[in-house]
Amino acid sequence: xxxxxxxxxxxxxxxxxxxxxxxxxxxxxxxxxxxxxxxxxxxxxxxxxxxxxxxxxxxxxxxxxxxxxxxxxxxxxxxxxxxxxxxxxxxxxxxxxxxxxxxxxxxxxxxxxxxxxxxxxxxxxxxxxxxxxxxxxxxxxxxxxxxxxxxxxxxxxxxxxxxxxxxxxxxxxxxxxxxxxxxxxxxxxxxxxxxxxxxxxxxxxxxxxxxxxxxxxxxxxxxxx
Ligand SMILES: Nc1ncnc2c1ncn2[C@@H]1O[C@H](COP(=O)(O)OP(=O)(O)OP(=O)(O)O)[C@@H](O)[C@H]1O
Ligand SMILES: [Mg+2]
Numbered sequence: 001x002x003x004x005x006x007x008x009x010x011x012x013x014x015x016x017x018x019x020x021x022x023x024x025x026x027x028x029x030x031x032x033x034x035x036x037x038x039x040x041x042x043x044x045x046x047x048x049x050x051x052x053x054x055x056x057x058x059x060x061x062x063x064x065x066x067x068x069x070x071x072x073x074x075x076x077x078x079x080x081x082x083x084x085x086x087x088x089x090x091x092x093x094x095x096x097x098x099x100x101x102x103x104x105x106x107x108x109x110x111x112x113x114x115x116x117x118x119x120x121x122x123x124x125x126x127x128x129x130x131x132x133x134x135x136x137x138x139x140x141x142x143x144x145x146x147x148x149x150x151x152x153x154x155x156x157x158x159x160x161x162x163x164x165x166x167x168x169x170x171x172x173x174x175x176x177x178x179x180x181x182x183x184x185x186x187x188x189x190x191x192x193x194x195x196x197x198x199x200x201x202x203x204x205x206x207x208x209x210x211x212x213x214x215x216x217x218x219x220x221x222x223x224x225x
Contacts, residue, residue: 013038013194014077014163018068019058021051028054031068034196034213036163041185041195043209045202050216052198053092056167059196060090072163086114089156090165097140103127103151104136107158114159123158129180130154146172157184164188166197170204182207 012035021029028051036042044052057063059070061078070077077084097106104123111119127133130150140148149172156164164185170178178201185195185208199205205212 010037011074012036014059014070014072014196016059016068016070019055019065019070020067021054021058021063021065029058029065029215032213032215036194036196038162038194039189039192040211041189041197041209043205043212044196044198044215045200045205045212046215052215053167055215056090056092056165056196056198060088060165062090062092086160087162088165089159089161089163091152091156091169092167093171095152095155097148097151099139099141102137102139103132103143106140106151107154110155111158116159119158126154126157129157129184131177131180146174146177149173150177153181161193163194163196166195166199168198168200170199170201178204 014034014036016032016034019029019032020027032055034042034044044055046052054063058065058068059077061070061080061084072084072087075084077088098109101109104127107123107126108119111123116122127136130153132147132150132154135143135147140151143151153166153169156166169181169185173181182204185197188195189208195208197205197208
């Protein structure tokens with residue numbers, strides 16, 4: 001297997017090695033390797049059913065890989081471990097909200113639970129950024145699907161994190177929302193954060209990602225643009 005020369009000597013924040021996952025006799029993932037360094041975004045792309053969400057779930061420990069594993073800053077990655085949860089913000093497509101907490105109460109709870117300094121200021125800033133200020137007193141069940149998606153993303157942005165793991169973060173966002181997301185993720189990298197994201201939006205991937213891992217085809221990481 002041809003190996004790409006690492007462009008920097010910086011060790012990977014997230015190192016994924018040999019992730020393999022089969023359902024019954026169908027092997028969905030066959031020895032997937034990838035690295036994400038601080039200040040870098042890696043995209044995972046591929047057709048529906050190619051295993052992108054399965055890969056993210058195996059990486060964060062929400063699903064058990066049959067073989068292989070991941071480390072975050074050198075420690076085995078399992079989102080059930082408190083030390084790992086402090087560094088890892090995950091937004092999958094199935095996020096649940098507390099049904100009886102308003103938008104602002106939800107974000108406040110997440111920020112404080114993760115010991116965010118200046119929680120109130122951060123929550124207000126993110127509410128404005130994601131355009132949820134006007135609905136901040138509403139319960140999740142009264143939000144539109146795009147607003148619920150914005151709340152899910154906001155939940156990741158109000159807390160301290162070193163790595164963002166996002167499954168189709170552009171889903172259900174309007175055009176302005178996708179543009180905002182692109183800017184936000186570029187800013188995340190510039191601030192030294194790492195991003196691993198699944199996306200079907202080629203424009204967003206080109207804008208944000210430094211490298212792409214393609215599933216359901218050639219599995220080697222490749223440079224973007
Ligand atoms: N728990 C499960 N049991 C059986 N099969 C599963 C399970 N989870 C996923 N699969 C199968 O694994 C394959 C990959 O699913 P996955 O959700 O990872 O795809 P994806 O690349 O995220 O697709 P999409 O672009 O539609 O989100 C699919 O064929 C799916 O049916
Ligand atoms: Mg998926």
